[in-house]
Amino acid sequence: MPNGNDKPKVGIFGLTGCAGDQLQILNCEDELVRLAGRMDIVDWVMARSGNDHTCRLDVAFVEGVVATERDLETLKEIRARAKTLVALGTCAVWGGLPAMHNEMSREVLQREVYNTHVQFLDTVEALPPTHFVPFELSLPGCPIERHEFLRVVNSVLSGTEPDLPRVPVCWECKVKENTCRVIHAQEVCCGAMTRGGCGARCPSHGVACSGCRGPVEEPNYDANITMFAGRGISWLEIARRMSNFSAPVWMTQGLEQEVRRESKR
Amino acid sequence: MQTLRMNAGLLSSFLEALKAFGTLVAPVERSPGVFALEAIDDVSQARPEALRTILPFKKLLLKPRFVMLERRQGQYGADGADNDLGPVVYFGAHSCDIHALRILDLLYLSDYVDPYYKRNRDRLTVVGYGCMPDGKCFCQSMDTSTIDKDFDMFLTPLDGRYLVTVNSARGDDIVRANQHLFQPATRRDVQEYLERLKEREKAFTLSLDVTDLPYVLELKKDDPVWEELGKKCLCCGSCSMVCPTCACFNVRDECPEEDSAQRVRTWDACLYREYALVAGGHNFRASRADRVKNRYYHKQEAFVREFGMPSCVGCGRCIENCPTGINVVEVFQYVRGEA
Structure with a gap:
């Protein structure tokens, strides 16, 4: 440059x-x-x-x-x-x-x-x-x-294009061998929806991911919500946790992307 | 092969002796019921009976992320030094783990030898430990519940003692250097081992029907089951990270600071969207369903066609670590129309 x-x-x-x-x-x-x-x-x-x-x-x-x-x-x-x-x-x-x-x-x-x-x-x-x-x-x-x-x-x-990882927080969390906040603590952890790069900082300190880094390219919101609900977490708690960062802009943009992707197939 | 016995009370002396052969790595309990392979100094921390560690032994051969090449201020760094883990003694390998090690060897050491893997592999000492299955183990179905090669020593716990199998020159070295720990195995030891074997085979509660599975999968290529699974999968990649035979990696170039560049290799997973992304923005597995399906087809169909055996060893790690509860055994039952 x-x-x-x-x-x-x-x-x-x-x-x-x-x-x-x-x-x-x-x-x-x-x-x-x-x-x-x-x-x-x-x-x-x-x-x-x-x-x-x-x-x-x-x-x-x-x-x-x-x-x-x-x-x-x-x-x-x-x-x-x-x-x-x-x-x-x-x-x-x-x-x-x-x-x-x-x-x-x-x-x-x-x-x-x-x-x-x-x-x-x-x-x-x-x-x-x-x-x-x-x-x-x-x-x-x-x-x-x-x-x-x-x-x-x-x-x-x-003069090169930065190539940052686009994997979810779960990659970093698993690699650090943290105890999974979803499986072992029944918490609304946004790690699977959220783009990594933070080194899974929150789960590494025993706190569920709040999703602060924004979504991965193809977040499966539906499956995440179903998973949390299936673990007995109230809808209110799910909505509260996910709406910090995951919704609504995330949600709408994520869904828009999804729709575009669907129509391309 | 040589079969010996060792009194249970001598285990800690044995582990102390192993330290002479490399960094001692064993399962330790991270939180109640959650285990991880860690380098230990205090041998009393070792929990070899633990069925699964979060990450399998593959992390002892290839770090999840390491620098392959480096250039800093005009100087090249030592080639692959970042992944050089030195001599390691891996204590607490189960039969499924050792089978998985064979699979990794097939992938990394047959046609094109991976120098990063080989360097650590050559200096890895494997000391196995007999286990009792829980409800997530299905190695019996995958024909990996017993092992007769590719380890250095194997300890099978019997009442108050171990039956010790020595299976390599390095294992023999360990025995020779520590003669005082071992005695010849008696007929009673062998008898008890055989009884334990029978008991263990009966202890399995989970089974996966592998009858004609590659062909069944061929027939079910367009089955709606894959679309359903795609809806359920988070594509978090946890199953691949914890899988002892998932061996895919990504390579990227980074500029961490001025006048320095690194070529970095990281574990990858076919469940990630970026995995099949190629030049021009094309993605040959753009849909989640395609990616999930690929993972199962690779393990149980493509690998069988290429190597004559599946690349799943039935360790149950993916079952234990899937946050959304996808269970490989149920998936194949579903594919067969049985669930």
Whole structure:
């Protein structure tokens, strides 16, 4: 990607979200210094002043969801500036937690949360940026895994396409020989639906997977729900656990993918 | 082959002695009723009677993930050093495990020798241990409930003692270095062994009807049963990870940091969508049903045609580890229209 002595220009942006993915980048303390020598971070409001908000970008990272009209405008501007656009974190890829209650109207949510009408909220239904513009790469995680971020950056800087594993969390969990949270603890563990890369962090500490990394390519939601229900877990508990990350954006997008796949066959 | 006896009280001395031949690996209890193969120092941790560990011994030959090639700052790393596990003594192998080892040998050492596998295999000492089946064992049906080769030593527990079978030069070395632990087997030992064998054969409660199974599967290629199974399977890959004969792997190139590249090899499973994905985005097993079906056909049909035996040893790990309760024995009963 670098041509001549020009270091690639990089921008890092956050839409609506907790900024946890940008924080993860800052957490790459040692590596960040080395990376900074190989690229020119020109636009990163969270970490530097004197940003260039208009220049062309070789790589742009975007985290968070589109939850306001302004988010969408920002996103479109970034897209127009960037050669390679990378969705950073589960919010950007799938909608994540902000999309958890999309089925409720914004008015109801305002009333429920603030108990009054407030002026400053101009939110729309929370949707992932990937819903609006094309992305070259996506890196899920809530937050992203540092080692995966570094692999993506190093691959992009080396001019190759990062090849991240797409196996479910169960792969990593089995390889670590953890006690299965479904079989041995009768819990709603989202591991089989969820893309690995985290090293099965939660099940390795005796906690069921919450699905924070978003779905695998072909999650079998129906079979998972049937399995949990068959183990005597209440529908309410299943819905509560799965709706954190697994539904509804996941659910709808997963089902849409499924339908497309079915029609292709 | 040589048959000896060892008093039960000498087991820990025997295990201590095994350490001289490599890293001692044995089943240990991770949580109540859940076992894993681990390198042990304290020999009292060994639970050789445990029927199945979560992962089988294959992890002692090929790590779930290892670096095949590495280049860092312009220097190449040692070829495959990451998977070099050194000499290992595997204590607590059951008959099914040893049969599975033979299958892996067939796959990795016959036509194209896998150097990563071979390096560890050559230095693996296998000390078997006689077991009693539970409700998930069906090795009897797969003809793998007994073993007469491909191990170094085998201990069969009898009342207060073990019948010890020595079956290789390395096994013989172990005996010679520890003469004080062993005595010649008596007629009573042999008699008790035979009684135990009979008792064990009667103890099986699960059976899989393998009569003409490859042809039955050929006939059932388009059966709706596979579609039904596809709906039930989570494609989590657990059955493949825990299967002692599932040997597929993936290879990918990674850039972990600046000026470094690694070629990494990981265990793979045919149940994953990515497994049959090829250039151009084509996938020759795109549907879940096709992938589930493939796993059963590989074990019980394709492998039989190629090697004259199925690549399932009846250890029951897939039954124990399927979160959604898919049971291989029930699947084949269903295929035969019996359930």
